[in-house]
Amino acid sequence: MKMHDRLVKKGRAWAFRYYPLVVSELAASGAETADIVAFGHEWTAVIECKTSRADFFSDQKKHFRRYPENGMGDQRYFLVPHGLVKPRDLPEGWGLLELKGERVYRTVESKRFEKKAGAEISVLVSIIRRLNPELKGVSIKFYQIETKGRSTVISAQEGRKP
Numbered sequence: 001m002k003m004h005d006r007l008v009k010k011g012r013a014w015a016f017r018y019y020p021l022v023v024s025e026l027a028a029s030g031a032e033t034a035d036i037v038a039f040g041h042e043w044t045a046v047i048e049c050k051t052s053r054a055d056f057f058s059d060q061k062k063h064f065r066r067y068p069e070n071g072m073g074d075q076r077y078f079l080v081p082h083g084l085v086k087p088r089d090l091p092e093g094w095g096l097l098e099l100k101g102e103r104v105y106r107t108v109e110s111k112r113f114e115k116k117a118g119a120e121i122s123v124l125v126s127i128i129r130r131l132n133p134e135l136k137g138v139s140i141k142f143y144q145i146e147t148k149g150r151s152t153v154i155s156a157q158e159g160r161k162p
Contacts, residue, residue: 003081007049007099011036011079014097014104015047023127032064032072035079037123044120045110046073047097050080060091068093072119075110 001009008024015022019038027033036047050056056078064071068091078085079097087108090096095110 003051004049007051007079007081008035010099010102010104011047011049011097014079015045019045021127023123026123026126032062032119034072037072037120039120039124043074043112044072045075045077046071047077047079050078050084053084056080056085056089065091068113069115070119071113071115072123073115074112076113077106077110079104
């Protein structure tokens with residue numbers, strides 16, 4: 001398994017310990033495509049997985065990093081292999097998660113970011129439309145997008161399986 005895929009898998013499992021809905025690599029109209037977006041009852045988190053220092057530093061040139069108010073996540077983290085990034089390298093307010101062996105550790109806590117909810121709402125709408133639940137009193141315009149198997153929604157049942 002590629003290191004990036006491993007980081008995403010471990011990051012999803014870590015996030016699911018704290019958030020009831022975790023999505024990885026989901027593209028939604030008008031929103032950044034984060035490696036992991038986690039939705040809680042009162043807050044959200046974005047986790048960006050980086051496997052090299054060059055990738056980590058180039059990420060800081062993205063529109064959503066230069067204008068953090070347009071990004072997603074009340075909390076924002078980078079997940080990297082242990083020792084790849086030092087706390088002093090982090091953009092202001094970002095937290096650091098490190099993969100040591102098979103476990104993810106929170107090395108630096110994220111601050112709470114001020115942001116617009118539009119991008120997160122776009123992601124939630126995209127999730128709901130892809131699930132197409134037949135719920136009484138809920139109307140959903142269903143669509144399918146070819147995602148090459150990259151988008152993943154973890155349900156409560158899936159998240160509890162090893």
